[in-house]
Amino acid sequence: MFLKKYQEKTYFILLVFIAITIPLHVTLNNMAIGLLLVFWFFTGNLFIKIKAVFKNKFFWIFSAVYLIQFLGILYSTDVQDALTKLEKKAGLILLPFLILSLPALKSKQLLALVGSFGLSCLGLLTLALIKLKLSFGDLSKVPQLTEAIDDIIDLHHAYSGLYLVFSIISLTFLLNKNWQILNKIMRSGFILLVIGLYIVLIFLGARMALFISFVLLGLQMLLFTIQTKNYRALILILIIAFIGFSGVLSLPATRQKVTEILLLRGVHHPFTPRLIQWSCAFDILDANQAWLQGVGTGDVKPLLQACYQDKKFWGHLYNYNLHNEFLEEMTRHGLVGLVLLLLTLTFPLVLAIKRTHLxxxxxxxxxxxxxxxxxxxxxxxxxxxxxxxxxxxxxxLVQNRNEEDTKDVESLQYQRNLQNKI
Structure with missing residues (x-):
């Protein structure tokens, strides 16, 4: 019993270590994942864990996007680039394999883990803002503030914005769920963390991240009110949304981005480059007659850069990708790859909604x-x-399904025993 409790604590600590290092250097994050792999191996029951994973439909659904990369190598011209992509995406199969074979975390543990992740993101971006303020005296004087932050933290704002939005939405949900079991100091600490995360998100100025935050905070507001009638949580979300909206309008950098979206037209609109990039995906598939299978795991980049040059688009100077994961996967592995990616996202989403795993x-x-x-x-x-x-x-979801199956078997066995006695 003592050993099991020790293993559970060690597992949670390793998960926190991985979460904290995700925004940091890749080498440090790889080290954290490596420690989890060592823990998984030395805690025993390997056959049971492997069998449990292989019987798990979620594992195969999550791994499908990775496994199709192997098939794409067979018809790739640039095999080296394809192998590099396999290495980068190895986490798509490794992490589900490890995590789905181990116990699910409790709600309070998730709160602590997401809080650690959010704190790591907040610390990293705050240090970047402090450094810029010391250099320029005023953040409003920093040319291209978003890109300046990217350069300091060595992380594109698409990812740092994604991290911040996930932290904000998850923490507001988990804070409300665990409100009664938290003391006043912990409540105040998590509230300050959420507000701090939103402030740095505003300074970061990632347009899509801000849009997602407004949409999902509104959804949270609606669901909290309907399901729990918890007006305290509603007030908290309203405060966060108000801070976000006010911040976007008050900061010159973010206000300019909103103005560009609303007022600019044609080639000057910020979404115009995206439309050119996306059109190249269809041109590549059409030119190579590869709608079903795609052009291969390693061949997208050269074809894409050639398309950019044909369209006289400056994206080839920066080796731009398609800036759309769905089109990226379709170009690489055709409609088969696109369907697998959509299945990977929609099947769990439908199940999460059905079982109210918000x-x-x-x-x-x-x-x-x-x-x-x-x-x-x-x-x-x-x-x-x-x-x-x-x-x-x-x-x-997997754990609950297994518990339901066990109860069904036990109920059936009880009914059979009862019939035999009669």
């Missing part, structure tokens, strides 16, 4: 929205974030 629902919506304007799974920072939290939040 936190998992929020996560899937956040990730899906982010995939519309960014190729999130092109970098390890996106892969590990998705694979880690996706497996952690899906685990309760």
């Amino acid at each position: 936190l998992y629902m929020y996560f899937l919506l956040i990730f899906t929205f982010a995939c519309i304007t960014e190729s999130i799974l092109n970098r390890q920072k996106g892969v590990i974030f998705y694979a880690f939290f996706n497996a952690l939040l899906a685990a309760p």
